[in-house]
Amino acid sequence: MEPEMRLLLEGLRAKGIPTECFTAKRLERRQLPLTSDTLVAGYVPTVLGALKQLGIEPPPTNDYPPSLTPFLHRRLWMSTVRQLTSHLHDVASPPVFAKPQGRRKRFTGQVFQSASDLLFLERASQGTPLICSEVVRWLSEYRVFIVHGRPVGTRHYAGDVTVPLDEARVHEALRLLESSGEATAGYSVDFGVLSTGETALVEWNDGFSLGAYGLEPEHYTALTVARWCELTGLAQPPPRST
Incomplete structure (x- = not known):
């Protein structure tokens, strides 16, 4: 099992939410009883396959939201x-x-x-x-995790861990993203420090099938559930999960 799925399993069980592990093939063969209040987590094709079975259009990809263009620092x-x-x-x-x-x-x-x-x-x-x-040179790269507009963690994943982000620039980027209407209920943004010393956008990531980089189970679960509820139109977190 992938580390992310272990985190999610731990987080859901800590909340007392019944869980069931499954293989992708079972989902493909429509052997799982799915409803919108059944959280499905796994690789991207698995989640998109579940949405399709529920009659939900997959969300568009948006690696570089227009609101974050000023933070690219590259063409x-x-x-x-x-x-x-x-x-x-x-x-x-x-x-x-x-x-x-x-x-x-x-x-x-x-x-x-x-x-x-x-x-x-x-x-x-x-x-x-x-x-x-x-082509630019990254000195360090970090993933910032967001749930309902609130940062819940930052994890270093590449480069020199002693090279920090400019936190003021990160907060400004997140403020612009949230105010633009381009943000989702759960997502992450990868930022890095360029060889010029500037803090720049690496890319935006949707809040499902998301690499956790060791984020705490509680926060990873909250992010995943928030995005699933948004995708399926649920007002409250799903009462059960698959």
Whole structure:
């Protein structure tokens, strides 16, 4: 079982909420009795599959909310595998960071420097949409967890742990996000410190199938439940879970 699922299991049981573990195949075969007040947690395809069975449209991806554009500190643009391939064949072109747009992750986001890196695109069609950005150097990266507009924890996950975030910039970013209407009931925002010393947005993450990085079970459970209630239109936390 993934660490996140262990945290959630612990958090739900601490609240006295009945839980049941299941395999993805059971869900795919529609062998689980689902209702909107049954929390389903797991990998992204599992949660989206449960929403589909409930007749709920999956939420759109929003890795870079417009309200947080001032915190990017790098140029971002939309592209395709075809365009990236053409770019890499030009030896004079600078390196580019690219990742698939949306939730169908044909490859992991990474820096592409030369035609030899095309190996990582083998599973992606030429028309696959991409999000590209200028290459920057991150000194450290952190995930900030939010439940109903309130930060409930920050966890370091990459780089030098002694390089801290500019907390004032983080709070300003969260204030703008919440006031824009782009925030969800439960989510996280990844921030990092660039080699320039600036605190910048890495990406926004929806509040389901979310990497916990050791967040306390109580907070991880509250975040997951808050987002599920929002997705399914429930006013109160689900009384039971799967």
